Amino acid sequence: MELNSHIPSGPLAEKWDKHKAELKLVNPANKRKFSVIVVGTGLAGASAAATLAELGYQVTAVTYHDSPRRAHSIAAQGGINAAKNYQNDGDSVWRLFYDTIKGGDFRAREANVHRLAQVSVNIIDQCVAQGVPFAREYGGTLSNRSFGGAQVSRTFYARGQTGQQLLLGAYQALSRQIGLGKVKMLNKKEMMDVVVVDGRARGVVIRDLVDGSIETLMGDAVILATGGYGNTFYLSTNAKACNVTAAYRAYKRGAAFANPCFTQIHPTCIPQSGDYQSKLTLMSESLRNDGRIWVPKKQGDTRAPGDIPENERDYYLERKYPSFGNLSPRDIASRAAKEACDDGRGVGPGGKGVYLDFSDAIRRLGQPVIEDRYGNLFEMYERITGENPYEVPMRIYPAVHYTMGGLWVDYNLMSNIPGLFVLGEANFSDHGANRLGASALMQGLADGYFVIPYTIGGYFAKGGLTPVSADAPEARAAVEETTTKVQQLLGINGKRTANSFHRELGKIMWDKCGMARNAKGLNEALQEIPALREEFWQNLTVPGTGAQLNQSLEHASRVADFMEFAELMVRDALHREESCGGHFREEYQTEDGEAKRNDADFTYVAAWEYTGAGSAPTLHKEPLVFENVELATRSYK
Amino acid sequence: MNLRLHIWRQSGPTDTGMMKTYDLADVSEHMSFLEMLDVLNEQLSERGEEPVAFEHDCREGICGSCGMVINGRPHGPLPRTTACQLHMRTFKDGDEIYIEPWRARAFPVVRDLVVDRSSFDRIIQSGGFVSVNTGNAQDGNTLPISKKDADYAMDAAACIGCGACVAACPNSSAMLFTSAKIGHLGALPQGQAERYDRAENMVLTMDAEGFGACTNHYECEAACPKGISADFIARMNRDFVMAGLLNR
Structure with missing residues (x-):
């Protein structure tokens, strides 16, 4: 397997413009001769499908939801970063680039991140033009707030529903193209496999979730915008249906999977309340603009928060990281919370929580200001916990939120399988080992609106695509494999549900490959996961048939892939003998408990190649070259 | 708490459908309404019965997937609350709860509580x-x-x-x-x-x-x-x- 990142030569700031100028074009009359399959209709997929259709390509978009508007991008709360420098506070493309590279703990590609920072400004303009109702100042200009890991205010937002509004913007652009007949939209269809013919991605196998039929869609290129794999942990802030199947199937067809161990644990989520818990709910990072995080100084202090005097509280983020304080990046804030709880100073049931306290801000600004800024989040918190956060501090605890790893892509966002492009959270490219807040929306829309429309043209213009039909042996074989998998799942007739297996897998992953990892635990996981997988294939029960809407079957099929993929995550975590970003190996830390990177040995992207069932994957290394920034110890002190 | 649930069961668009009754024991007040249905579905699956189909995804009240009529009211009794954000502390021991799909000609039932x-x-x-x-929009400000x-x-x-x-x-x-x-x-x-x-x-x-x-x-x-x-x-x-x- 050869991994060529195709990063253009020349100075960093000129690479993207130069590349765009050098990419070959497809003339307008020829664009309609090329067909593109877009899988997933979140920010990246919807924006790509709409934009490619506007350009004239034949687009088919696929979602497993009942409508493209349901994709999980919709749940992003806080905002989207852009280097507009509207606040005149010293922001620039360079600074957004540097913050993102540093935030990612120097494990992302310089050229990709710089391009992301460059196009960030276009995203805001585009979204405003679509009618996205961003928050405004009284004078009518766009409003900004601050997010973790940055010392400027560059985050644009629409109340606590920024993801919703951006997704609806993309959904509306997509709907316009559907209405015009330029996009064929397939709802309630799940991608089950990629069809690779003559080494190129030429189609996908899809299963209709309502009637169970399985068919192939053929095209000239396939775009996966299928999100992240946080649900490997069972409990995460991801929506229930989020899964790794599309990406994992592509991996099994030869696409390299990069940095699977880089998962983000978000510091501010509502703690788990019981064993029945089905998911965890995020409280936006934007809350840390005004909320102060603390625990009691004394261990086992069970007094009500209001009864603990100021001098007996430990505002540990402000103490440890005075220059970033409560807005320290996510990985750092999460570990600090874990540390406080492990030290016996956690609050709430089981000591698994810390306070996020707004009383100072309410005193300083008044309750109406806080309501205006975070009203819907406060309401959501109260609905879930039954506690009023205007009166008592919120209790929060870290939870799995985002996955920086993903399918390996080059500068053109193409995987190592020609014709297979990967956008948004599903790829690995921009966030290194840790993503900064408000950067996921930025990346999804950058990929879909402003990168893929250029780079896919470059791929088509190179030529060499011959017509392929759904009767191609590769397509028929892929359909057959999918059919067999579905029948196997239905035919086990065991005793345990997919949900119970998923929950058990999640517990292994959280305990052994979660916020902190060590070789011992990871090696144990490498024993436990295959054992659980074996039981899954012997003792699973899936009620119902494959010829009707069967949610148990959908879930079982996804869990089957999580069961295999989890092992890849653990292997990657075990091999990376350093701590960086969201990957904290307990063996590699400084005396004061900070992550200790090993630049000499691990400044590379770990890209894993599938080598067959039961055989260990092969590791390939793409060295990361830093020509413009100095690899520094990441300090927020 | 112990509950008696009356749920609309309909195997497909052409089936006529009917209400079926299920008793569910030991429901925690901290569960969400959908988590309560998850528990029921686990029990049904383990008994070899088909679980109740319902749409859901984000479970944070924003994706708009979930939706069911609970005791005659869409999304249940609380104002400004989706079914996924409704928690069982709203109900009490011994309650009977009626759960039905959206009913409208333009929303045909796909299965159980799922509509198109x-x-x-x-x-x-x-x-x-x-x-x-897409492309070259004027500056947002x-x-x-x-x-x-x-x-x-x-x-x-x-x-x-x-x-x-x-x-x-x-x-x-x-x-x-x-x-x-x-x-x-x-x-x-x-x-x-x-x-x-x-x-x-x-x-x-x-x-x-x-x-x-x-x-x-x-x-x-x-x-x-x-x-x-x-x-x-x-x-x-x-x-x-x-x-x-x-x-x-």
């Missing part, structure tokens, strides 16, 4: 957008929009497309849904060029999809989990009339 809401997508496809292609207008547009844009408004309406009208998009875009300068055509096209599509008309019951506003005001319907009607005058 693609008619909503088609309404948006007929005009719920600003016709602007060249178009000042007062905070008041932006907030008003956002109030409408908060719609999650769940369909509770339709389920609550005695006429199965989709006017709150449709008017929310027309109101959002019509309140902003970007949406002016297509304002009246948009209103006309979306209203005509809404009618063609089989939704009823509004007769001012305000049930939609009461049921809306995002608290969208029925005032947007009045605004839509004005825009629709204007469209008729302008396009004549």
Whole structure:
């Protein structure tokens, strides 16, 4: 397997413009001769499908939801970063680039991140033009707030529903193209496999979730915008249906999977309340603009928060990281919370929580200001916990939120399988080992609106695509494999549900490959996961048939892939003998408990190649070259 | 707490369907309503029965997937709360709970509590957008929009497309849904060029999809989990009339 990142030569700031100028074009009359399959209709997929259709390509978009508007991008709360420098506070493309590279703990590609920072400004303009109702100042200009890991205010937002509004913007652009007949939209269809013919991605196998039929869609290129794999942990802030199947199937067809161990644990989520818990709910990072995080100084202090005097509280983020304080990046804030709880100073049931306290801000600004800024989040918190956060501090605890790893892509966002492009959270490219807040929306829309429309043209213009039909042996074989998998799942007739297996897998992953990892635990996981997988294939029960809407079957099929993929995550975590970003190996830390990177040995992207069932994957290394920034110890002190 | 659940079971679009009764024991007050259904489904699956199909995804009240009529009210008894955000502390030991799908001609039942809401997508496809292609939009700040207008547009844009408004309406009208998009875009300068055509096209599509008309019951506003005001319907009607005058 050869991994060529195709990063253009020349100075960093000129690479993207130069590349765009050098990419070959497809003339307008020829664009309609090329067909593109877009899988997933979140920010990246919807924006790509709409934009490619506007350009004239034949687009088919696929979602497993009942409508493209349901994709999980919709749940992003806080905002989207852009280097507009509207606040005149010293922001620039360079600074957004540097913050993102540093935030990612120097494990992302310089050229990709710089391009992301460059196009960030276009995203805001585009979204405003679509009618996205961003928050405004009284004078009518766009409003900004601050997010973790940055010392400027560059985050644009629409109340606590920024993801919703951006997704609806993309959904509306997509709907316009559907209405015009330029996009064929397939709802309630799940991608089950990629069809690779003559080494190129030429189609996908899809299963209709309502009637169970399985068919192939053929095209000239396939775009996966299928999100992240946080649900490997069972409990995460991801929506229930989020899964790794599309990406994992592509991996099994030869696409390299990069940095699977880089998962983000978000510091501010509502703690788990019981064993029945089905998911965890995020409280936006934007809350840390005004909320102060603390625990009691004394261990086992069970007094009500209001009864603990100021001098007996430990505002540990402000103490440890005075220059970033409560807005320290996510990985750092999460570990600090874990540390406080492990030290016996956690609050709430089981000591698994810390306070996020707004009383100072309410005193300083008044309750109406806080309501205006975070009203819907406060309401959501109260609905879930039954506690009023205007009166008592919120209790929060870290939870799995985002996955920086993903399918390996080059500068053109193409995987190592020609014709297979990967956008948004599903790829690995921009966030290194840790993503900064408000950067996921930025990346999804950058990929879909402003990168893929250029780079896919470059791929088509190179030529060499011959017509392929759904009767191609590769397509028929892929359909057959999918059919067999579905029948196997239905035919086990065991005793345990997919949900119970998923929950058990999640517990292994959280305990052994979660916020902190060590070789011992990871090696144990490498024993436990295959054992659980074996039981899954012997003792699973899936009620119902494959010829009707069967949610148990959908879930079982996804869990089957999580069961295999989890092992890849653990292997990657075990091999990376350093701590960086969201990957904290307990063996590699400084005396004061900070992550200790090993630049000499691990400044590379770990890209894993599938080598067959039961055989260990092969590791390939793409060295990361830093020509413009100095690899520094990441300090927020 | 122990509960008696009466749930609509319908194996497919052509099945007639019926209410079935299930007893569920040891429900925690901290569970969400959907987690309570998860527990029921686990028990049904382990007994070899088919679990209750229901739509859900984000479970944070924003994706709009979930939706069921709980004791006669879409999304259940709490105001401005989706079914996924409803928690069992709202109920008490011994309660009987009736759970049904959205009922509307334009939302045919797919299975159990799952309905087909693609008619909503088609309404948006007929005009719920600003016709602007990607690329080279002017700087976002060249178009000042007062905070008041932006907030008003956002109030409408908060719609999650769940369909509770339709389920609550005695006429199965989709006017709150449709008017929310027309109101959002019509309140902003970007949406002016297509304002009246948009209103006309979306209203005509809404009618063609089989939704009823509004007769001012305000049930939609009461049921809306995002608290969208029925005032947007009045605004839509004005825009629709204007469209008729302008396009004549």
